[in-house]
Amino acid sequence: MAAVPVAVAALLVAAGPAAAGTVGSSGAGDAYFPLSGNGGYDVRHYDLTLGYDPQSRHLDGKAVITARATQRLTRFDLDLKGLKVTGVTVDHAKASYRRDGQELVVTPRHSLRRNQEFRVTVTYSGTPKPATDPDGSPDGWIPTDDGAFVAGEPQGAMTWFPANSHPKDKASYDFTLTVPKGHTAVANGILRGQSTSHGHTTFRWRQSEPMAAYLATATVGKFKVEQYTTRDGLKVYNAVDPREATAAAPVLKKLPSVLAWESGVFGPYPFRAAGAIVDRAPQVGYALETQTRPVYDSAPDLSTLVHESAHQWFGDSVSLTAWKDIWLNEGFATYAEWLYAEQHGGKTAQQTFDSLYASPAGSGLWAFPPADPGSGAHIFDTPVYARGAMALQKLRTAVGDGVFFRILRTWATEHRGGHGTTAQFVSLSERLSGKDLGALFHTWIGTAGKPTSP
Numbered sequence: 001m002a003a004v005p006v007a008v009a010a011l012l013v014a015a016g017p018a019a020a021g022t023v024g025s026s027g028a029g030d031a032y033f034p035l036s037g038n039g040g041y042d043v044r045h046y047d048l049t050l051g052y053d054p055q056s057r058h059l060d061g062k063a064v065i066t067a068r069a070t071q072r073l074t075r076f077d078l079d080l081k082g083l084k085v086t087g088v089t090v091d092h093a094k095a096s097y098r099r100d101g102q103e104l105v106v107t108p109r110h111s112l113r114r115n116q117e118f119r120v121t122v123t124y125s126g127t128p129k130p131a132t133d134p135d136g137s138p139d140g141w142i143p144t145d146d147g148a149f150v151a152g153e154p155q156g157a158m159t160w161f162p163a164n165s166h167p168k169d170k171a172s173y174d175f176t177l178t179v180p181k182g183h184t185a186v187a188n189g190i191l192r193g194q195s196t197s198h199g200h201t202t203f204r205w206r207q208s209e210p211m212a213a214y215l216a217t218a219t220v221g222k223f224k225v226e227q228y229t230t231r232d233g234l235k236v237y238n239a240v241d242p243r244e245a246t247a248a249a250p251v252l253k254k255l256p257s258v259l260a261w262e263s264g265v266f267g268p269y270p271f272r273a274a275g276a277i278v279d280r281a282p283q284v285g286y287a288l289e290t291q292t293r294p295v296y297d298s299a300p301d302l303s304t305l306v307h308e309s310a311h312q313w314f315g316d317s318v319s320l321t322a323w324k325d326i327w328l329n330e331g332f333a334t335y336a337e338w339l340y341a342e343q344h345g346g347k348t349a350q351q352t353f354d355s356l357y358a359s360p361a362g363s364g365l366w367a368f369p370p371a372d373p374g375s376g377a378h379i380f381d382t383p384v385y386a387r388g389a390m391a392l393q394k395l396r397t398a399v400g401d402g403v404f405f406r407i408l409r410t411w412a413t414e415h416r417g418g419h420g421t422t423a424q425f426v427s428l429s430e431r432l433s434g435k436d437l438g439a440l441f442h443t444w445i446g447t448a449g450k451p452t453s454p
Helices: 242-252 255-266 302-310 327-343 349-357 382-399 401-414 422-433 438-445
Strands: 041-053 058-069 076-079 084-090 096-100 103-107 117-126 138-143 148-151 171-180 184-186 190-197 200-211 219-221 224-229 235-240 273-278
Touching: 084 096, 084 103, 171 184, 184 200, 184 235, 190 235, 224 242, 235 242, 235 255, 242 273, 242 302, 255 273, 255 302, 255 327, 255 401, 302 327, 327 349, 327 382, 327 422, 349 382, 382 401, 382 422, 382 438, 401 422, 422 438
Parallel strands: 041 171, 235 273
Antiparallel strands: 041 058, 058 117, 076 103, 084 117, 096 103, 138 148, 148 219, 171 200, 184 219, 190 200, 224 235
16 A cells, blocks of 8 residues: 445344354454454455446446355344445345444344355445545545545444455456446456446456455546557556546556566566556545556655555555564565666665664654554554565575575565465565574564664
């Protein structure tokens, strides 16, 4: 990264108290966001059908969620905040449901067996509103003057679709998005088709590789669209607000070469599609690495493009299991910026490190350990990005270039499409280097304060 809504819904009374041990938990156990995600099941696929009117800001939605129960379930939760639910079925049978803050609590007519695959259908509508993150920034479905900027990190997915909204649970996606003619609706993955009828255009997108809910987008606007296929066979789809087109063009022109460079450094690009969404959304204040197609609130500079593209490996393909490990996303993408500059005529990574190390001991750079920022309010603060990248430079100097770049490639390859933790990255670094790196990682990502030596 450079996110939900609740109205009062009809309450349907459940059949009775659930048996002990058969209720899915209302959170995935994350220390920073206790209600993010849910327990008792894993989602396999989301099929989202949405209709959005930018003028009235009204959203109609239908979510069909295919999941597998990880325990016997008489009740389970989905994350959904701020939209009116008009019906829920489980395996085509009407289910009872109620609202509890950001939780949609579902009681199926029949209990679900452990390992049983089941399908939940939720119909809903309303005016989606962004969430406000702990750091005060907007997150989720953010209205713009011609549509919506949709960026869900860390909790915003629940502002526009019901989800198991924690990075631990990744799934494939289909999107069917209908908007007024003249508008474009852009989601993740590959565009499978579009058609216009009766004054509306429907776009069908498919994201086949597993994706965390916060990385989903359905951004709507009046965009200038560019499509092409790279030499490596990647299908590129760029959607640019015409007001940003002149400034964005020189940077977006470099996207294929940036992805080719990153593929050379980090290993094969992990998806079949790529591109960018460049909106005009001055109220947002950030870009986000939405999977396959980062979304930018204005024309990006080259460093930002490099950063969000690097996230396709670090954060998107290799995802978090806990938000405290966010440095594995942001520190790595920041270090990609340093490497790109180093290899394209700019400052070396060591020079960037040295200039940062010159920051005084009272600087915010040293305020907390990157590997545990302490709360959701700090996961996008400077130590996570800059000091996280500094830790990678220290690793590089400790093990040498050959081993260091093998560590990065192996990390991206061994965890491709899955998850990773700080402990796993430290273990991998020690295994490939043959060195005890505990003190290095403790100093640079595990403790607050300025290290006594660079």
